[in-house]
Amino acid sequence: MSNDMSGRISWPAIFSGRLWTLLLVVMLTVAGAQTVAQAASHGMGSADSAEKRIAPVGRVQVEGQPLIEEAAAASAPEAPEPLAAPQPQRKDYPNIGVSSRAVVWIAAQMHLFFGALVLAVPLFVLVIELTGLVTKDERYDDMAHEFMKISLVGFSITAIFGGTLALALFLLYPDFMGYMMRVFGVQWLWYAALFFVESFFLYTYYYGWNALRYGNKKWVHLTLGLMLNAAGMTIMVLANSWATFMMAPSGVSETGVVTGSIWEIMKGPLWNPINLHRFIANIGFGGAVVGAYAAFKFLSTRDPKLRAHYDWMGYTSNFIAILAFLPLPFAGYWLMAEIYAYSQQMGITAMGGILAWLFIVQAVLIGTILLAGNFYLWSGMSRTEGSVRYQWMIKYIAVILVICFLTWMTPHTLILSAREISVLGGSHHHILGPLGIMPAKNIAVNLMLIVTFLSFQLYRRSDKVAVVPWASAANACMVAIYLVAIANIIFVGVYYGYFTNTVYKVGSSVIQVASTLVVIISGLVIDGFLYKGAKRLPSHWGQVSDRSQYALFALPIAFTWLMGLMGYVRSSVKTHWHVYTVMKDNSPDNFIPTIGYAGNMITLVTILFLLFVLFMFWIANLSSTRQTRPTTAEGGAVA
Amino acid sequence: MGDEKRMGLAGTLMVTLVVFAVVLAAFYGLDHLIMSIQGLPLNMDLSPAG
Numbered sequence: 001m002s003n004d005m006s007g008r009i010s011w012p013a014i015f016s017g018r019l020w021t022l023l024l025v026v027m028l029t030v031a032g033a034q035t036v037a038q039a040a041s042h043g044m045g046s047a048d049s050a051e052k053r054i055a056p057v058g059r060v061q062v063e064g065q066p067l068i069e070e071a072a073a074a075s076a077p078e079a080p081e082p083l084a085a086p087q088p089q090r091k092d093y094p095n096i097g098v099s100s101r102a103v104v105w106i107a108a109q110m111h112l113f114f115g116a117l118v119l120a121v122p123l124f125v126l127v128i129e130l131t132g133l134v135t136k137d138e139r140y141d142d143m144a145h146e147f148m149k150i151s152l153v154g155f156s157i158t159a160i161f162g163g164t165l166a167l168a169l170f171l172l173y174p175d176f177m178g179y180m181m182r183v184f185g186v187q188w189l190w191y192a193a194l195f196f197v198e199s200f201f202l203y204t205y206y207y208g209w210n211a212l213r214y215g216n217k218k219w220v221h222l223t224l225g226l227m228l229n230a231a232g233m234t235i236m237v238l239a240n241s242w243a244t245f246m247m248a249p250s251g252v253s254e255t256g257v258v259t260g261s262i263w264e265i266m267k268g269p270l271w272n273p274i275n276l277h278r279f280i281a282n283i284g285f286g287g288a289v290v291g292a293y294a295a296f297k298f299l300s301t302r303d304p305k306l307r308a309h310y311d312w313m314g315y316t317s318n319f320i321a322i323l324a325f326l327p328l329p330f331a332g333y334w335l336m337a338e339i340y341a342y343s344q345q346m347g348i349t350a351m352g353g354i355l356a357w358l359f360i361v362q363a364v365l366i367g368t369i370l371l372a373g374n375f376y377l378w379s380g381m382s383r384t385e386g387s388v389r390y391q392w393m394i395k396y397i398a399v400i401l402v403i404c405f406l407t408w409m410t411p412h413t414l415i416l417s418a419r420e421i422s423v424l425g426g427s428h429h430h431i432l433g434p435l436g437i438m439p440a441k442n443i444a445v446n447l448m449l450i451v452t453f454l455s456f457q458l459y460r461r462s463d464k465v466a467v468v469p470w471a472s473a474a475n476a477c478m479v480a481i482y483l484v485a486i487a488n489i490i491f492v493g494v495y496y497g498y499f500t501n502t503v504y505k506v507g508s509s510v511i512q513v514a515s516t517l518v519v520i521i522s523g524l525v526i527d528g529f530l531y532k533g534a535k536r537l538p539s540h541w542g543q544v545s546d547r548s549q550y551a552l553f554a555l556p557i558a559f560t561w562l563m564g565l566m567g568y569v570r571s572s573v574k575t576h577w578h579v580y581t582v583m584k585d586n587s588p589d590n591f592i593p594t595i596g597y598a599g600n601m602i603t604l605v606t607i608l609f610l611l612f613v614l615f616m617f618w619i620a621n622l623s624s625t626r627q628t629r630p631t632t633a634e635g636g637a638v639a
Numbered sequence: 640m641g642d643e644k645r646m647g648l649a650g651t652l653m654v655t656l657v658v659f660a661v662v663l664a665a666f667y668g669l670d671h672l673i674m675s676i677q678g679l680p681l682n683m684d685l686s687p688a689g
Contacts, residue, residue, distance in 0.1 A: 472651065472654065473654050473658065476651075476654050476655045476658045476659075477658045477662065480655075480658045480659045480661075480662040480663075481662055483659075484659070484662045484663055484666050485666065488666050488669075488670065492670065495685075496687075500686075500687050501687070503679060504674075504679055504687050507673075507674055507677045507679040508674070510673050510677065511669070511670050511673050511674070514669060514673055515666065515669070518666075518669070
């Protein structure tokens with residue numbers, strides 16, 4: 001309010017002052033009313049409104065506008081669709097001038113060969129070391145240590161080829177590898193971490209051998225070996241899950257969207273069959289490779305003591321290889337049965353289509369392995385005079401082996417000209433036709449395994465004489481088991497295989513497998529009791545023919561070629577898919593290579609592997625070679 | 640595979656026959672068992688019963 005100097009009230013001034021006061025009051029009133037109205041409209045008057053009025057730390061709201069995060073949510077695009085498997089086109093595959101598949105094939109196969117070797121050797125080394133501890137025979141311990149020495153270089157070579165394979169895959173198949181990275185996620189890091197774990201146990205196990213040799217320290221050493229194997233096996237089953245995911249994907253939708261957990265992705269229908277098959281095959285393969293080392297050392301020395309040592313080492317290696325090999329066909333059966341159960345089309349592609357002929361080649365290779373293994377056992381029987389009791393059986397075993405071998409490799413369908421078909425009266429030969437189908441081959445395979453076990457059993461019995469009073473009864477029992485099992489295998493193979501329906505034909509193959517397993521298990525059990533405390537006949541280690549050692553060279557060659565061949569089959573059944581039915585392979589190599597091409601590739605990787613194995617042997621030999629001290633000539637010159 | 644201690648002819652024959660009979664019966668039972676587990680029953684003469 002204002003007054004003029006005369007003391008009179010200036011009404012305009014008063015009016016003016018009151019007006020402003022009034023305006024102020026009205027404005028405040030209106031503003032307050034508006035606020036109350038807004039508050040009422042937002043429910044601030046209700047009991048649960050307090051937490052909405054008090055914004056949490058970090059939440060900022062501009063008057064008259066929604067919360068920032070709500071605004072962001074409103075303006076953001078909808079949640080992205082789950083990512084399907086990429087479908088790369090031909091242009092998306094880098095062209096390096098040579099077949100990408102061939103590059104990956106070589107790197108992968110070499111990595112697998114050496115991986116199989118270095119995973120298998122510590123397994124049986126641990127068993128041999130334990131045997132040495134239980135029997136208190138230090139020869140076992142020394143041999144186990146020497147086996148590890150051979151395979152030590154193999155770990156580095158495995159890692160080198162593993163790195164090469166990974167780089168080749170990322171370079172040549174980027175979309176595919178991107179998808180696999182996305183599907184398996186953090187599992188890749190666990191896989192990498194396991195290499196550190198395995199390396200730790202590998203080096204402590206190998207270099208701690210002599211420091212932890214006796215007493216309780218030996219158990220510490222065995223524990224290190226156990227942990228080494230645990231890490232190695234985990235690495236193997238993780239890597240297997242990638243291969244089986246590509247063949248039979250699980251945990252993803254039809255378009256490749258990840259729908260399951262990592263465990264659901266890993267445990268596809270083929271995972272465990274592959275795990276078992278590779279586990280057994282690796283042991284057989286590892287035994288065969290170190291057997292070749294023993295043969296190489298045996299042949300390269302004239303020292304009787306060393307020859308005796310390497311003869312024994314070769315025998316042990318062959319023992320491991322053949323014993324692991326005997327159940328391998330059954331693991332293969334399980335794998336193929338699961339493949340058929342997952343996709344009949346995939347099974348037919350493998351065994352009834354373009355790849356069917358490879359199973360004939362497989363028969364030849366397995367026949368080679370069994371013939372070589374048997375020949376080595378027969379030759380080895382000459383080490384002991386007690387073998388004369390059993391040598392008469394060898395010719396019968398050989399006849400059965402050869403007949404079964406020929407039956408197994410008999411093809412069902414021949415590649416014939418029109419004229420040959422007319423002369424033959426059809427596409428199937430009237431004799432070879434029945435021998436070309438599975439019932440005949442099942443009989444052949446099982447009989448070959450049984451007589452191979454017989455060779456093995458005779459060899460083991462050669463240097464022993466049972467002293468228990470029930471020896472005759474035990475022998476009668478063993479003979480009865482062999483004869484009845486063989487009769488059973490032939491009976492069910494012929495009767496259900498040719499004279500009943502397909503369901504019974506397939507079901508009867510389980511009887512055959514069981515019969516063979518009964519022979520093997522009962523043979524091991526009966527001999528275990530029969531020869532407990534038996535009289536030992538002298539064995540002359542080192543007195544074995546050089547020819548027998550060449551059988552030890554044949555084993556790893558046939559094993560390697562066989563692994564390469566079956567790897568080609570396993571990978572090819574996916575046909576034109578990176579991940580079967582989920583992610584198509586549109587690269588220039590998206591077809592099953594011809595058998596001739598595959599044969600050349602497999603031969604190439606087999607030769608490469610054997611060259612690296614020779615290098616490995618050389619390195620192992622080099623580490624135990626010591627240069628003789630140079631003699632000092634007169635005048636101080638070194639002679 | 641014979642070696643070690645010898646028994647009389649009659650004893651050997653008896654043991655052999657008994658052992659063969661037992662083993663034969665065991666494999667016969669094994670065939671029935673394995674096929675029935677797979678849902679493929681057999682008749683007494685081992686022909687398919689399904």
